Amino acid sequence: MDCIELSTIEDGSVVSAAGFRAAGLHAGFRKNPQRYDVALLEADELCVVAGTFTQNVFCSAPVQVCKARLGNRGYGMARAVVINSGIANAATGPEGLRRARKSARIVAGAVGCAEDDVLVASTGVIGVQLPMEPYKNYAAQLHESASASAQSGHDAARATMTTDTHPKEYAVSYVSSAPGLQGVTFTVGGMAKGSGMIMPNMATMISCITTDAPLSGPVAHQVLLDVVNQTFNKVTVDSDTSTNDTCLLLASGKAAPSAMAEFTQDSQALAEFRSALLAVCTWLARDMARDGEGASKLVTVNVSDAANNADADEVARSIANSPLVKTAIYGHDANWGRIAAAAGKTHAAFQQEDVNIAIMGMPVCQAGLPVKFSEEEALARFEEPEIVIDVDLGSGDAATTVWTCDFTHEYITINGDYRS
Amino acid sequence: MDCIELSTIEDGSVVSAAGFRAAGLHAGFRKNPQRYDVALLEADELCVVAGTFTQNVFCSAPVQVCKARLGNRGYGMARAVVINSGIANAATGPEGLRRARKSARIVAGAVGCAEDDVLVASTGVIGVQLPMEPYKNYAAQLHESASASAQSGHDAARATMTTDTHPKEYAVSYVSSAPGLQGVTFTVGGMAKGSGMIMPNMATMISCITTDAPLSGPVAHQVLLDVVNQTFNKVTVDSDTSTNDTCLLLASGKAAPSAMAEFTQDSQALAEFRSALLAVCTWLARDMARDGEGASKLVTVNVSDAANNADADEVARSIANSPLVKTAIYGHDANWGRIAAAAGKTHAAFQQEDVNIAIMGMPVCQAGLPVKFSEEEALARFEEPEIVIDVDLGSGDAATTVWTCDFTHEYITINGDYRS
Numbered sequence: 001m002d003c004i005e006l007s008t009i010e011d012g013s014v015v016s017a018a019g020f021r022a023a024g025l026h027a028g029f030r031k032n033p034q035r036y037d038v039a040l041l042e043a044d045e046l047c048v049v050a051g052t053f054t055q056n057v058f059c060s061a062p063v064q065v066c067k068a069r070l071g072n073r074g075y076g077m078a079r080a081v082v083i084n085s086g087i088a089n090a091a092t093g094p095e096g097l098r099r100a101r102k103s104a105r106i107v108a109g110a111v112g113c114a115e116d117d118v119l120v121a122s123t124g125v126i127g128v129q130l131p132m133e134p135y136k137n138y139a140a141q142l143h144e145s146a147s148a149s150a151q152s153g154h155d156a157a158r159a160t161m162t163t164d165t166h167p168k169e170y171a172v173s174y175v176s177s178a179p180g181l182q183g184v185t186f187t188v189g190g191m192a193k194g195s196g197m198i199m200p201n202m203a204t205m206i207s208c209i210t211t212d213a214p215l216s217g218p219v220a221h222q223v224l225l226d227v228v229n230q231t232f233n234k235v236t237v238d239s240d241t242s243t244n245d246t247c248l249l250l251a252s253g254k255a256a257p258s259a260m261a262e263f264t265q266d267s268q269a270l271a272e273f274r275s276a277l278l279a280v281c282t283w284l285a286r287d288m289a290r291d292g293e294g295a296s297k298l299v300t301v302n303v304s305d306a307a308n309n310a311d312a313d314e315v316a317r318s319i320a321n322s323p324l325v326k327t328a329i330y331g332h333d334a335n336w337g338r339i340a341a342a343a344g345k346t347h348a349a350f351q352q353e354d355v356n357i358a359i360m361g362m363p364v365c366q367a368g369l370p371v372k373f374s375e376e377e378a379l380a381r382f383e384e385p386e387i388v389i390d391v392d393l394g395s396g397d398a399a400t401t402v403w404t405c406d407f408t409h410e411y412i413t414i415n416g417d418y419r420s
Numbered sequence: 421m422d423c424i425e426l427s428t429i430e431d432g433s434v435v436s437a438a439g440f441r442a443a444g445l446h447a448g449f450r451k452n453p454q455r456y457d458v459a460l461l462e463a464d465e466l467c468v469v470a471g472t473f474t475q476n477v478f479c480s481a482p483v484q485v486c487k488a489r490l491g492n493r494g495y496g497m498a499r500a501v502v503i504n505s506g507i508a509n510a511a512t513g514p515e516g517l518r519r520a521r522k523s524a525r526i527v528a529g530a531v532g533c534a535e536d537d538v539l540v541a542s543t544g545v546i547g548v549q550l551p552m553e554p555y556k557n558y559a560a561q562l563h564e565s566a567s568a569s570a571q572s573g574h575d576a577a578r579a580t581m582t583t584d585t586h587p588k589e590y591a592v593s594y595v596s597s598a599p600g601l602q603g604v605t606f607t608v609g610g611m612a613k614g615s616g617m618i619m620p621n622m623a624t625m626i627s628c629i630t631t632d633a634p635l636s637g638p639v640a641h642q643v644l645l646d647v648v649n650q651t652f653n654k655v656t657v658d659s660d661t662s663t664n665d666t667c668l669l670l671a672s673g674k675a676a677p678s679a680m681a682e683f684t685q686d687s688q689a690l691a692e693f694r695s696a697l698l699a700v701c702t703w704l705a706r707d708m709a710r711d712g713e714g715a716s717k718l719v720t721v722n723v724s725d726a727a728n729n730a731d732a733d734e735v736a737r738s739i740a741n742s743p744l745v746k747t748a749i750y751g752h753d754a755n756w757g758r759i760a761a762a763a764g765k766t767h768a769a770f771q772q773e774d775v776n777i778a779i780m781g782m783p784v785c786q787a788g789l790p791v792k793f794s795e796e797e798a799l800a801r802f803e804e805p806e807i808v809i810d811v812d813l814g815s816g817d818a819a820t821t822v823w824t825c826d827f828t829h830e831y832i833t834i835n836g837d838y839r840s
Binding site: 055056057058059088090091092093125126127128242243323324327328330331333335336337338340341343344345346348350351352353355365367368369370407408409411412413415416 | 475476477478479508510511512513545546547548662663743744747748750751753755756757758760761763764765766768770771772773775785787788789790827828829831832833835836
């Protein structure tokens with residue numbers, strides 16, 4: 001495939017793609033009336049949906065409901081997604097499941113679809129039952145106010161936030177050059193909430209991605225898994241994974257010429273779409289890391305020349321999760337010894353004399369030995385908002401990138417004082 | 421075996437056991453002349469030594485020297501151990517190895533033994549070459565001032581400290597009732613340095629344990645590994661493991677009746693000794709956790725009814741390493757949802773509906789569901805200096821205990837500002 005040119009959509013959101021509307025408002029899951037706490041994403045018609053979810057044993061009731069609806073295949077059809085923040089509906093037993101289903105039923109009533117066509121997601125405090133009043137009181141208003149305006153998309157994104165400091169939204173479009181689709185514009189847009197308790201294998205992140213490209217369920221599921229593994233699953237804030245992680249991809253097919261068939265495996269059309277999805281998910285994943293609880297920096301850890309993919313991933317995560325590395329970055333300290341120690345404690349196969357490490361492009365360790373560098377220059381480079389660490393293990397051809405953030409006083413403050 | 425009665429030795433140290441002398445002083449590895457930075461532990465005669473070391477790929481030069489001396493067996497004979505703080509001699513290549521060996525040679529000259537009979541350990545900054553002047557200038561003084569007084573033991577312990585806030589020393593004695601040993605008193609004493617970068621599989625901890633019991637090399641090595649796995653390897657401060665971890669057990673045999681044979685496997689004498697070693701290492705391990713960088717609390721995580729030992733260990737470590745759990749404890753927040761999420765993200769086999777969790781003896785989750793508890797009572801119990809978390813997985817008979825500390829503002833301050 002030729003390289004596809006992606007255009008960032010100004011004011012992009014989860015409703016940038018054709019066929020979707022959204023809304024966000026305060027319904028009472030939170031005490032503060034200023035905080036939006038419920039979001040509705042609605043498709044104009046029943047559409048294809050694929051999902052991937054937390055693997056935590058304590059997975060929440062809404063995750064169980066979604067998994068049941070999509071089945072083992074991980075895809076199906078949906079008309080709407082309702083997301084609340086403030087209460088996670090996790091560790092709530094059969095009653096929690098009953099309530100998650102009931103919330104879907106109430107929203108389905110307002111939307112005018114079957115209960116099974118509504119997916120649910122929750123984020124917030126664990127171990128508290130989900131109240132039904134907010135749904136009863138606000139489902140109709142949510143449906144009525146749902147629109148395809150950018151503002152509605154922003155409202156929805158805002159309503160899913162917990163300790164996020166800003167809503168996370170991004171959308172791109174591209175003009176296809178695939179056979180039979182020349183000149184057709186497709187759009188992929190999405191929103192995500194992240195912040196603390198984020199780690200591979202989906203962490204408290206909830207993300208909805210929409211597209212007007214035509215995808216079958218199996219294709220949507222496969223491309224979603226593939227892209228999530230390279231993006232959201234490469235973000236780690238504090239090595240904790242959540243009970244509620246949910247990532248959904250909804251495909252309306254509205255931009256396709258009428259009677260256009262769904263994109264097939266190995267087609268140019270799907271490759272183009274995958275590039276766009278990858279761009280959206282990468283943007284959202286990086287924004288989640290940047291906005292990790294208390295973060296002052298986005299930290300990108302690139303591991304190269306590992307013996308295999310598993311080694312690359314383990315080393316990158318070990319570095320990204322090391323509190324000593326993360327506090328050193330916070331302290332603007334080019335303390336590569338901590339990076340080396342974090343790499344060395346893994347099970348990855350490599351020798352210390354083969355390792356090169358650079359911080360912000362500045363070699364600090366070569367062949368396992370220190371490289372003299374200017375502390376002044378290092379301090380200057382630490383002023384950047386994104387800190388890049390490159391680790392070359394000199395043991396093979398595998399590589400990966402993991403994103404995290406630094407570890408600050410603010411993280412302790414936020415998490416030492418979350419429930420109170 | 422009947423339960424052995426252990427007596428804590430007042431003012432106990434690494435020289436409480438007969439046959440050992442120690443010293444600690446400032447030799448110039450650190451700039452601050454008030455800080456002791458080199459310790460010598462000397463046996464009156466060549467004695468049995470067993471060791472266990474970090475598994476970090478970036479293992480330090482002194483660790484490589486010790487491993488070479490003890491060989492794959494992990495035991496041998498030694499006359500002295502010299503430990504410096506301030507410089508780790510890690511990531512220093514062949515030159516670092518040469519210097520580690522040379523430091524042993526200089527000390528051996530002062531002690532009057534072979535170079536191979538001196539073991540070395542270092543802790544401090546990575547990637548800096550070890551200067552030889554402090555050894556040249558102070559080896560004789562170290563040897564001459566070495567004594568069996570408690571104060572000398574304390575001086576040695578103090579000289580190994582990095583960010584530790586206090587020296588860690590403990591010693592016990594017991595009167596044997598083993599066949600042929602009735603009425604004979606044996607002593608086990610030790611010192612340890614710990615603090616940050618501490619995690620299973622030995623973390624920046626350096627510990628020397630001495631005893632006047634008669635042990636053969638193989639027996640000393642096996643009992644040391646066994647006890648270290650239950651004690652030092654169950655401590656985690658921030659999930660980072662160090663390049664320099666070293667734990668040595670030296671056995672002089674001086675308390676044994678003359679011509680007494682070494683304790684044999686499966687003997688009552690060895691079982692008694694093991695109890696004493698376990699007590700000393702448990703005390704030191706708990707003290708290391710309690711004094712983790714910035715810690716305000718010792719945190720004990722007990723996992724029970726796991727399907728197997730590996731599951732118990734993984735769940736306990738996952739909880740103990742969770743920044744969200746550790747910040748909640750700092751915030752006096754009985755946020756058991758974070759404990760559940762940390763348990764649930766492991767690969768351990770269990771169902772959420774089988775899980776019970778208690779904090780400070782107060783049930784907070786039963787059968788995977790919240791238990792109503794008094795927030796006031798919870799706050800009161802959080803005033804204790806040790807916080808105990810009990811997690812019952814309801815899936816088998818395996819159990820373990822892991823020790824850690826809470827995660828505080830002070831941790832960020834210490835580690836954001838270590839080199840400067």
